[in-house]
Amino acid sequence: MSQPTLPHTQAEIGRPRRRIVGVQKVTGQATYAAEYTPDDLLYGYVVNATITRGTITGIDERAAREIEGVVEIIHHLRRPKLGYFDMQYSDIDAPPGSPFRPFYDAEIQFAEQPIALVVAETFEAARYAASLVEVTYDKAPFDVDLHKNLDTARKPKKGIDSILKPMPPDDYGDFDGAYAAASATYEGEVYHRSQHHNPLEMHATITVYEADGKLTIYDKTQGTTNSQIYISGVFGMKMSDVRVIAPFVGGGFGSGLRPQYQLVMSVMAALHLQRNVCVQLDREQMYTFGHRPETLQRLRFGASADGKLTAVSHEAFAETSRFEDYHEAVVNHAGMLYPVENVHLEYKLVPLDRYSPLDMRAPGGLTGVLAVETVMDQLADQLGMDPLAFRLKNYTTTDVSSGKPYSSKELRACYEQAAERFGWDQRKPTGKHPQRGNRLVGHGMASGIWDAIMLPAKATARLTTEGKLLIQCALNDCGQGAYTVMSQIAADELGLPFEDVTFEYADSKLDASPVQGGSFTTGVVGSAVKAACFALKDKIFHLAQILDGFPLGDALLPDVTFTGGEIVLNADPSVRIPFTDIIAFNKGKALEVSKTNVPNPFKIKKYARNSHAASFVEVEVDAQLGVVYVTRAVTAVAAGRIMNPQTARSQILGGMVWGIGMALREETLLDRQLGKFMNTNLAEYHIPVHADIGELDVIFVEEKDEIINDLGVKGLGEVGTISMAPAIANAIFNATGKVMTQFPVKLGDL
């Protein structure tokens, strides 16, 4: 008789799977926030201020109200009651300060500030009427110029956001002494303008005003729980009266990490009119809220003659608004990547008459590592060292800035495998590559580092009456593939086929979830899903132990395997208990467990926790015309266990493209005289297009991490972006001998 064999218990994790919502997305069946169709829906269109600072002195609505279909015009003089305390406007991702309060009073604090909402029966009527609202102002002087106001730079206030974005450590060692004694030194600046997220889906909210006065809100957000907290705060409503739903998000990149103003306005109009209201921003309005801050960095690095980095000074000056201290970790990375003993770090904010910046893909990391890694190449050049050899010479398995060992760090393997795949041994010193026609050739590389963040999260697991698994969490997903990966984790934990797992998500009535950002979703929410499933497994097993006839005898949980919807006794695999028997034993009722996973601080706090990457890039630069082409690139990533190689690869490819944007394309042009952004559309704000992208290759190196979480997952959305941009800049240097200090590098700069 053949023994039934035990199937592999981890069939799903590590298996390439396309996103479960992928087909819906590419066939137009996914419903985005603005696409719900509740009855009698009204449409709101936002009127933005045409001055940068001052006070509204009058709003003439007459012409707008003449337009057929206009229902109401809402603004600071006609609106529902709003919260009084700053705290009520706070959200999970809010920096310290006084959050902007839409329609609160007559004060204008930044260009394009939303000041009124025209609500009409159709979008077109609302938009046209909005163009007819006549607003008069008392103008006040303003200043939006970062460079001119560096003397006002000051340290950011500390808030809860410092947990995710730590302030730089205090100086250590003796920078001045070490810098003076260094045999090779480099001093330089790196500057980039503001950038915007540009998700394809524009921000939109539909608020459904329910018969009992409760609200159901379809919002474009990266956190349903976050929007729920925010709305209940602003309008003083009970959390349970506010339900936020957001299953599909057409790109976020950070733009949905804070509730945006269309959300408040949609709710305001719904409460005021007691009707259902849709407010969707247009493409221009997508440039009227948060953005990656314009940042100027000053670096001084020193190294010894044998190539040891001995001194690092990294200072950054970034814009923020006058009302919030948005900050990011820009200057922390050199001390984490390299074991340098003498460090001076400074991160300062310059408050200006602009809207607060907002986290945007790899906030701080992309900015800071771009500077660090381009300066590293300058030092390598001075030392006559190969850039990779220079980095290997300064390799460390301890984060010297915190004195803690890394929970795991396979950056060396990233360097080695990517270098090999790329053919780094073919690299020639600067300016020495043979020319291809008019084109100079350059090879460059850079390291990347990103935090592996752990937070508490909660999930519910239910064994349904059919013996299948339902997972619930309010988490939502901008497209990275989180729904798929959560289902994979759950399937493995309970030994069920993938098809037997359903994931219910993106609804604030489910277990609260952190926002989807920081590359922490898989580690954080995945751990909660795993914990909930494990608890459910335990519960199932306890019932199985007391089934009639005690088929499992005195077996304990480790003595059985959950597989194929059955509990199988390891010692005698012919003993199998289908989940449906358990349900029957439970009188036909489903089994459910909710579990909060709280990371063990004693365990993880002892370690530095980061994912790493290395990018190798070839560029061609037209010697006569200065046109730059990224012809090929390889990125290797060490991010713990790779749950789904297909969605993971897509994340890194997207990150590499984003790196091309950072290095060569993206910037929002701020007019200093007018105080506002000028290239506010997708024709004039240049995101890379296909023609800008050469051959891209992704490697995942093996990395085991037993510290970070039970899954061994670190997250990888952002790390692939970070190493790419400096690698491009370094390749340009290798081709041309010119040091890149302003990004993006544009035609005319070379």
Next chain:
Amino acid sequence: MNDFAYYKATDIDGAVNAAAGPKNNYIGGGTNLIDLWKYDLAHPEKLVDLNGIDELKEITELPDGGLRLGALVTNNATAYHPIVQERYPLLSRTILAGATPQIRNAATNGGNLLQRTRCYYFYDSSSPCNKRVPGSGCPAREGHNRLHAILGYSDACIATMPSDMCVALAALEAVVRVKGPEGERCIPFIEFHRLPGEQPEKDNTLREDELILSVDLPARGFAGHHTYLKLRDRHSYAFALVSVAMGYELDGEGNISVARIALGGVAHKPWRVPAAEELLVGKSPTEDQFARAAEAILEGASGFEHNTFKIDLAHRAILRAGAMAHDPSTQRPGAKPSL
């Protein structure tokens, strides 16, 4: 959207009659007009739709060996037309270097000639702009002027004409055939667009209600030696910072017998300097000779904070175009630099 009247024309005279009066607009593909409308910059009271006029949708050969491109033929249909590809490959390549396939499928030849500048300040209805609101000022001079002119600008306006197609049409010496209430007339291409001077609100010399019927190409198409080189801030789907349309013919000794050079992205109109082209006649197509022509073409050029690089870039681009034009088979799609 404001209320407006809509008239679907089926013949030329019907269209011209319907369009008489201010604030009446013809509409071709609508890729520019509808954008301007949405941006609150255009407010037509009557829209005269040209898409029902079949006789404007044809490409026909002319008795003098030239080719007539109907005003309602789309940009893509023009670029892929076999006669255009064979005899006017410069025009075909130039059109294909512009916009995106989707836009080119909708955009018409008539509309392309009349597309408005991409100056940021022009598009922002709350900024001052002399082109949009005469006398209100020009923030571009002190502001973001990377896209802006280095030649032929005025105190009032430094905007550029954004079209690619028009740069090739200028080099090809096309003629624009138009009809208005007073009848038909022909405008040589180089006189079609104008410099801003004191009237930046006027992009061209077309009269208020005149209809573009066709763009007529002369027989000479420079199929042997031509290029369109487009330099821009990304490799596709971006307007030219500097572009060069060049065509020349060589005599038995390999010397240039006739040459045409037009620049895009540098002025309020495609920039041509016939005297500079004359310098090349009888000369061999070498870098030195093109450098002399480039100097003459760019004489008097001066820039602003963000666009001065375009003077040197245009010079280099002319040299490269001269080399690229010699053997068009080496050229890359999208008018990217080759060689």
